[in-house]
Amino acid sequence: MNAPIIEVFSSFQGEGLLIGQRQIFVRFAGCNLNCSYCDTKYSKSDKSGNLMTPQEVCDEIDKILTPDCKTISFTGGEPALYPEFISRVSENFDLNIMLETNGTLPDNIDLIDKLNIVSLDIKLPEHFDGDYDEEFFLNEIKSLNLLMAKSINVYCKVVILPSTKIESFKGVVEKLSKNILNKSNLKIVIQPSSPLSDWYDVNSKLFEFSEVVGQYFEVSTIPQVHKILNIE
Template sequence: MKAPIIEIFSSFQGEGILIGQRQIFVRFAGCNLNCAYCDTKNSISKKEGTLMTPEEVVSKIESILTPDCHTISFTGGEPSLYPEFINEVSKLTDLDIMLETNGTLPANIGLIDNLDIVSLDIKLKEQFDGDFKEDIFLNEIKSLNLLIEKSINVYCKVVILPCLKIKSFEEVIEKIDNEIIDKNNVQFIIQPSSPLNEWNNLSNCLFEFSEVVGKYFEVSTIPQIHKILNIE
């Protein structure tokens, strides 16, 4: 069994609730979406990257493992394209397993064992250059409910762009509140798109977006810290 791997590296988690924690990132090639704000365009095509076995991936992980690192973050691209591969890697390591996913492949996500934490992106129509397909949102809800049912620690990350209107944003958050089976175990991370200097009145916008989510869910606002620190 092999999967296309763009890179394996050690760094601090720059997004979400584990921000600042040392992790080893395994970045897969291949994605089923093409978001306008994507900062890893080289990972969209499955033709990119190097084909590696689970054993080769674990060997690389062990070669760069440091005492302050306890988690493997599977990212991409879209890592849920490779559920069996992730399962094989997880069998060969005692490190915690994190999945960073767009959540649009619930059947695949349901096949992944031993997940400790999931960062699930909620996609907005403003993030796409073309037509936004409604099944993207519906599948994200399916994935979210599936993870809640399995009692897996999951949080939702929403990347907001300068063009995003507050009314459109609230409609999405309201839909999520109506559709998920247990909102008490889900928190939201609002992530303003980088670079931050593209925003006008960023602070005012962030307060507004936070207040919208706060009507329904626990919420934090966190930019991409790795971009600020100028690290990968």
């Protein structure tokens, strides 16, 4: 079994609710979406990675594992394209397993063993250059309900741009609220797009986005801290 791997590296988690924690990242190549704001465009094609076996990835993890690292984060690209590979790697470590996913492949996510935490991106229509499909959102909902039914710690991350319209954002949040089976347990992270300098003239909008989400969910607004620290 092989999968296209771009890199295996150690760093601090720069996004979401585990921000600042030391993690080992396994970055897969290949993605089933084409988001306009993607900050790892080099990972979109599966041809951009090197084919590796699960054991080879495990060996790379062993080389860089440090005492302060308690989590392996599978990221991409879209790691849910490779559920069996993730399970094979995960079974070799007594560490927390994190999946960073767009959530549009619920059947694949269901196949991954030993998941402890999932960071699931909710995609907005404006994240795409005209090729948004409502099925994306329906599958994200399906993935969320699936993970919550399994008592897996999952939170949503929503990337917003300075151009994001409050009304369209509100519509997505309302739909999310109506379709989540246990919304009291779901936390939402609003992530302003980088660079943060783009927000200097419109930062008041961040409060409005937070207020919209706060009507339905617990909400935090967290930028990409690894970009601020200038680390990977």
